[in-house]
Amino acid sequence: xxxxxxxxxxxxxxxxxxxxxxxxxxxxxxxxxxxxxxxxxxxxxxxxxxxxxxxxxxxxxxxxxxxxxxxxxxxxxxxxxxxxxxxxxxxxxxxxx
Amino acid sequence: xxxxxxxxxxxxxxxxxxxxxxxxxxxxxxxxxxxxxxxxxxxxxxxxxxxxxxxxxxxxxxxxxxxxxxxxxxxxxxxxxxxxxxxxxxxxxxxxxxxxxxxxxxxxxxxxxxxxxxxxxxxxxxxxxxxxxxxxxxxxxxxxxxxxxxxxxxxxxxxxxxxxxxxxxxxxxxxxxxxxxxxxxxxxxxxxxxxxxxx
Amino acid sequence: xxxxxxxxxxxxxxxxxxxxxxxxxxxxxxxxxxxxxxxxxxxxxxxxxxxxxxxxxxxxxxxxxxxxxxxxxxxxxxxxxxxxxxxxxxxxxxxxxxxxxxxxxxxxxxxxxxxxxxxxxxxxxxxxxxxxxxxxxxxxxxxxxxxxxxxxxxxxxxxxxxxxxxxxxxxxxxxxxxxxxxxxxxxxxxxxxxxxxxxxxxxxxxxxxxxxxxxxxxxxxxxxxxxxxxxxxxxxxxxxxxxxxxxxxxxxx
Numbered sequence: 001x002x003x004x005x006x007x008x009x010x011x012x013x014x015x016x017x018x019x020x021x022x023x024x025x026x027x028x029x030x031x032x033x034x035x036x037x038x039x040x041x042x043x044x045x046x047x048x049x050x051x052x053x054x055x056x057x058x059x060x061x062x063x064x065x066x067x068x069x070x071x072x073x074x075x076x077x078x079x080x081x082x083x084x085x086x087x088x089x090x091x092x093x094x095x096x097x
Numbered sequence: 098x099x100x101x102x103x104x105x106x107x108x109x110x111x112x113x114x115x116x117x118x119x120x121x122x123x124x125x126x127x128x129x130x131x132x133x134x135x136x137x138x139x140x141x142x143x144x145x146x147x148x149x150x151x152x153x154x155x156x157x158x159x160x161x162x163x164x165x166x167x168x169x170x171x172x173x174x175x176x177x178x179x180x181x182x183x184x185x186x187x188x189x190x191x192x193x194x195x196x197x198x199x200x201x202x203x204x205x206x207x208x209x210x211x212x213x214x215x216x217x218x219x220x221x222x223x224x225x226x227x228x229x230x231x232x233x234x235x236x237x238x239x240x241x242x243x244x245x246x247x248x249x250x251x252x253x254x255x256x257x258x259x260x261x262x263x264x265x266x267x268x269x270x271x272x273x274x275x276x277x278x279x280x281x282x283x284x285x286x287x288x289x290x291x292x293x294x295x296x
Numbered sequence: 297x298x299x300x301x302x303x304x305x306x307x308x309x310x311x312x313x314x315x316x317x318x319x320x321x322x323x324x325x326x327x328x329x330x331x332x333x334x335x336x337x338x339x340x341x342x343x344x345x346x347x348x349x350x351x352x353x354x355x356x357x358x359x360x361x362x363x364x365x366x367x368x369x370x371x372x373x374x375x376x377x378x379x380x381x382x383x384x385x386x387x388x389x390x391x392x393x394x395x396x397x398x399x400x401x402x403x404x405x406x407x408x409x410x411x412x413x414x415x416x417x418x419x420x421x422x423x424x425x426x427x428x429x430x431x432x433x434x435x436x437x438x439x440x441x442x443x444x445x446x447x448x449x450x451x452x453x454x455x456x457x458x459x460x461x462x463x464x465x466x467x468x469x470x471x472x473x474x475x476x477x478x479x480x481x482x483x484x485x486x487x488x489x490x491x492x493x494x495x496x497x498x499x500x501x502x503x504x505x506x507x508x509x510x511x512x513x514x515x516x517x518x519x520x521x522x523x524x525x526x527x528x529x530x531x532x533x534x535x536x537x538x539x540x541x542x543x544x545x546x547x548x549x
Contacts, residue, residue, distance in 0.1 A: 006138070009134045016407075048408065053130060058281075060132060076280060080280075099399050100350065121355055
C-alpha cells in the first residue's frame with residue numbers, strides 16, 4: 001500500500017547513540033560512527049543521528065530526513081536479528097592499522 | 098539471566114493470575130510504537146480488503162461504523178512480556194467484513210497507515226477471533242493506541258493487532274510482516290510462547 | 297575507544313558487575329552514583345553504559361546512562377535523573393544501596409565523544425540532565441590538561457534544577473578557557489538579567505562560539521530541545537558534521 005502522506009505526531013524517539021551497546025554486542029567496531037545512506041530518500045548521515053524508537057519489540061532506527069526505516073534490531077534470548085534493508089550502504093571508519 | 102538486582106521489581110503488579118508463560122501483569126496500558134504516530138482523519142479514512150485475485154472491497158468510516166458492532170472484553174498479551182487483562186473494545190467482526198469477500202487465500206498481510214505490516218492466517222481472523230476496533234472502554238480509540246481503528250486479534254501477541262489499520266491483503270503464501278521479517282514468530286501464540294522465529 | 301583485541305579471538309561486549317560505592321544528591325530529583333567496576337577499561341567523555349536490572353523472577357530491563365566522570369581507574373559516576381513513573385531511574389535513585397551490585401556494559405558510543413587532544417574550540421549546549429556527558433567533557437578537559445577552549449550553555453528550569461551547580465561555579469572560576477552561561481526556563485535567580493525563557497538564537501549567538509571559529513558543537517538533552525538547538529546552530533552557519541547531538545527522549549533518561 002502507498003505511503004500515508006498525512007499528518008504524523010511524534011516525540012517518543014531517541015537517537016542512534018542508543019544503538020551503541022546493542023550493536024557492540026554483535027560487532028567488534030562501534031557502528032554508531034558509521035555513516036549510512038537511506039535507501040528511500042538517499043540522505044546520508046551517521047548511525048548516531050538516526051531516530052530510534054525503542055519502546056517497541058525491537059529497536060527501530062529511522063532516517064531523520066524521511067522517517068523511513070533504516071535498521072531493525074531484535075534481540076532474542078539466544079539470537080539477534082539485524083535488518084538493514086533500509087540502508088544502501090554503511091561506511092565504517094576503522095582507524096589506521 | 099543476569100544477576101538479581103536486590104529490591105528491583107519493575108513496574109509490575111505483585112499478584113499474578115493465570116497468564117501465558119513468561120508474561121507479567123500490568124495495570125497501565127504501555128504504548129509501543131515503531132515509528133511516528135499517524136493522525137488519520139475519519140473523513141478520509143478507508144479500510145480495504147484486497148483478495149488474491151486483486152479484487153478490492155473498501156469501507157469508509159461511515160460504512161464501517163454503520164455495520165453491526167460487537168463489544169468484547171479480552172486480555173492483551175504483548176511480546177515484550179506485559180499482559181493487560183479485561184480490556185473492553187467495540188468494533189466490527191472480521192466475520193462481517195469477510196462475509197461477502199470471495200477468496201480461497203490462506204494468509205493475510207495486514208497493513209497500517211504509517212507503513213507497519215503484520216501477517217497471520219486467514220482462519221485466525223474468522224469465527225469471532227478478530228475485530229476492527231474503534232472504541233476502547235467506551236471512548237474513541239486514541240491515536241496512541243491505534244485510532245481511529247485498529248485490528249484486534251487478542252489470542253495472538255499484540256504486535257499482530259495492527260494499530261492504524263488500513264487494509265488486509267489476502268495471499269496464497271505467507272508473507273512476513275514488519276516484526277516477523279526481523280526475528281519475530283510468524284504465528285505468535287502467547288500460550289505456546291511463540292515469541293521468536295524457531296520458538 | 298576501548299576495543300581490546302583478544303589474541304586468538306574476538307572480544308564481545310559483556311555485562312560486568314559493578315558495585316555502588318557512594319551516592320551523592322545533586323538536585324531534589326537527580327543523584328550521582330559512584331560505582332566500582334573491576335576491570336573497567338577506561339572511557340572517553342560522552343560515552344555511555346547500558347545498565348541492566350533483573351528481578352528475582354527473571355524479569356529484566358535495561359537503559360542507557362551517560363558517564364558523568366572523567367576516566368579514573370575502576371571508578372565510574374552516573375548521574376540519574378529520577379523519572380517518577382519510570383521503571384529504572386527510581387530504583388537507581390532510591391533503592392540501590394551502597395554495596396549492592398548492578399550490571400552494566402560499556403563503555404559504548406564513539407560519536408558523541410570529545411578527545412582531550414583535540415584543540416578546536418568546543419561549544420557545549422545542555423538541556424536539563426543533558427549536562428551529564430558534557431560534564432564528563434569538562435572534567436576530562438581539566439583532568440587531562442586539555443587546551444581546547446570550552447563554552448558551556450546550560451538550560452535548566454530553575455536554579456534548584458542545576459546539576460553540578462557548585463562544581464560548575466568552581467570550574468568556571470578556576471579552569472582557564474571555560475565559560476559557563478545559563479538559561480532558566482521557569483524561574484531565574486535574583487539578579488539574572490531577563491525573564492525565564494526557552495533557549496533561543498540570541499543565547500546561542502551570545503554564548504556559543506561563532507561558526508567562523510569552526511568549533512565542535514555538542515548538544516544533549518530532551519529530544520525537542522536538541523532538535524531546536526541543532527536547528528539554531530545549523531541556521532547560524534555551523535556545518536552539520538560539526539554539530540553532534542544526543543537525545544535523551546521526551547522526558548530524559
